[in-house]
Amino acid sequence: MTITSAEQLKTKKNSLIANYAKPDNKTATIQLINTLGPFFLLWYLAILSLDVSWWLTGGCIALLILFLLRIFTLMHDAGHNSLFASTPMNKLSGFMLGVLCGMPQYVWSQNHNYHHTTNGNWSKYRGPLSTLSITEFAALSEQQKRSYVTLRKFFNAPLGGFMYLIFNPRVNWLKGCIRLIKFILAMKKLAPEKTVKEIAALHDSKVWKDNKEFWHMTANNLLLLSIWVLMSWWIGPLAFFAIYLSSVSLAGAGGIILFTVQHNFKHAYAADNEHWDYHQAALYGTSYLKLPKLLHWFTADIGYHHIHHLSARIPNYQLKQCHVANRHLFTCVPRLNLSEIPQAFDYILWDNKKLRIISVAEFYTLYPAR
Numbered sequence: 085m086t087i088t089s090a091e092q093l094k095t096k097k098n099s100l101i102a103n104y105a106k107p108d109n110k111t112a113t114i115q116l117i118n119t120l121g122p123f124f125l126l127w128y129l130a131i132l133s134l135d136v137s138w139w140l141t142g143g144c145i146a147l148l149i150l151f152l153l154r155i156f157t158l159m160h161d162a163g164h165n166s167l168f169a170s171t172p173m174n175k176l177s178g179f180m181l182g183v184l185c186g187m188p189q190y191v192w193s194q195n196h197n198y199h200h201t202t203n204g205n206w207s208k209y210r211g212p213l214s215t216l217s218i219t220e221f222a223a224l225s226e227q228q229k230r231s232y233v234t235l236r237k238f239f240n241a242p243l244g245g246f247m248y249l250i251f252n253p254r255v256n257w258l259k260g261c262i263r264l265i266k267f268i269l270a271m272k273k274l275a276p277e278k279t280v281k282e283i284a285a286l287h288d289s290k291v292w293k294d295n296k297e298f299w300h301m302t303a304n305n306l307l308l309l310s311i312w313v314l315m316s317w318w319i320g321p322l323a324f325f326a327i328y329l330s331s332v333s334l335a336g337a338g339g340i341i342l343f344t345v346q347h348n349f350k351h352a353y354a355a356d357n358e359h360w361d362y363h364q365a366a367l368y369g370t371s372y373l374k375l376p377k378l379l380h381w382f383t384a385d386i387g388y389h390h391i392h393h394l395s396a397r398i399p400n401y402q403l404k405q406c407h408v409a410n411r412h413l414f415t416c417v418p419r420l421n422l423s424e425i426p427q428a429f430d431y432i433l434w435d436n437k438k439l440r441i442i443s444v445a446e447f448y449t450l451y452p453a454r
Contacts, residue, residue, distance in 0.1 A: 089416045090363040096413060097363070097394065104406040105397035107169040115158060115167075115384075115401065116177060123151040123184070130327050131319050145331050150382040152335035153342075156185045157384035157400065163193025164396040179300070183308050186249040186332055188257075190300035191292065203347075203393050204365020206354040206434045212244075212343050217436040218447055233444055238341070238429045245336025250329065254309075257301045260291030345420055345428040346371050346389040352418065352441040354434050366393040372407070372417045379422070380404075390417045 130144035161167035162178030175190075182189030202208040206215070213236050216224075224232065234240075264287055271283040285295075292298040315324040353369030355361070373387035380387055388403040391414075398406060407414060420428060430443040435450075442450070 089367055089413065090361060093363050093367060093394070093413055096410070100406060100410060101395045101397060104391075104402040105166070105395055105399075106402065107166050107399045108401075109169050109173065111401050112168045112173070112177075112399070119151060119154050119158060120184075123148065123155065126151065127327070131323070134319075134323050141327070145327060145334075148327070148331040149335045149338065152185055152331060153338050154382050154384055155181050156187070156335065156339050157386050159185060159187065159189050160193075160196070160386070161384070161400050163189055163196060166397050166399045179304070183304055183311070185335065186253060186308065188253055188297075188301045188304040191297045194293070194297070197396075200393065200396050203362070204353050204355055204369035205357065205360040206436070207356045207360075210434070211347050212340055213348060213432055215348065215432055215434050215441070217434045218442075218451060219436060221433055221444075221447065222451070229444075233432070236429065236432045238426045241337035241340050242333050244340045245338070246329070246333040248340060249332050249336040253301075254305060256291050257305050260289050260298075260301075263287075263291075264289065341425060342373070342383060342386065345373065345425050346386075348431050348441055349418060349420060349428040350431055350441070350443075352431065353439070354436075354441050355439050356436060359439060366390055367414070367416055368418065370417070372414065372419045373425075374419055374421050376422070390414055 126144050126148050130141055130148065133140035133144055158167060159178055159181035162174045162181060165171055165174045167177060168174045178189040178193070182192070199209055206217075210216075216232065221229065221232065264284065267287045268280055268283050271278065271286065272280075275283070289298070292301055312324070312328075315328070318324075347369060349371055352371075353365055353367075355365070355369075367390065370390045370393045372390050375383065375387050384400040385403045386392065386400065388407045391398060391403045391406050394406075430445070431441045433442050433444060433447050435442045435447075
């Protein structure tokens, strides 16, 4: 009887996690220093360059984008409690890194953990592109189909980055706060004897799930907005937001692209509730993104995504070692090169019959009657 790759991985998984799920405070501290030090220096140089040359400013922004990608990935590790060996250090560093890249880290990590528990189960989670099943796509009008395809084109990533890291976290929090205030004022009229805290506890928010998420969102936004005000006062709002909006939006675009091609690619494993298997998903529904060494550094080795989905407890600085030492277990993992990333954005439909990700062109070939 032939042992499948997934079965082999299951037998080795516990030993792999025991060997590599070892966060190290010294390594994590060095990562923060070699990331945040250049990041703040680049911001300072970008400000100085405004009086010299916009070309120099553009060069600084390009490097800021790369360091923001690294900041986001380190924040991601902290959210998994795998950057530092110390939980308080993961919480503190995760919060601060979240402020720098515009994302309320605790709230984001709660949603991201759901992705990990459901990876490869497309009945429960459809990824950052909100991928439609072939049944759902077939039900759209022709105009809706064209809009669906256009909105998921590779070139829309910068707009997605702006919405993801700048617009949505601020506006959703603001809307949630306004609804909360209106609810408190309305309830206070009906029940003046109740305290504000008691009334707030009755509020069912669509933005945050509980008080902890609310306070994390509020702290993130208040600190970040304060930084916006101070930086605008120091160098002027036009100069500040020219650097900030462009660097964060494009870094967000890079993050969206990375996350998408880690799970949306040609015939990626995409099961339903009945057929889903966690280990199959790690091997066949998660890509190994082969990047140049420099880009692996700026993305904190998140290209070894199959290892990360084997166990989120393995820190970023152990992903490559785990892959290299156990490469015989991962020969079946789909590999993508840098040049293949744009093509991966063609695979935006979940074939819930064949349980894989397909392109729109394949959909019309396989299911012409639809």
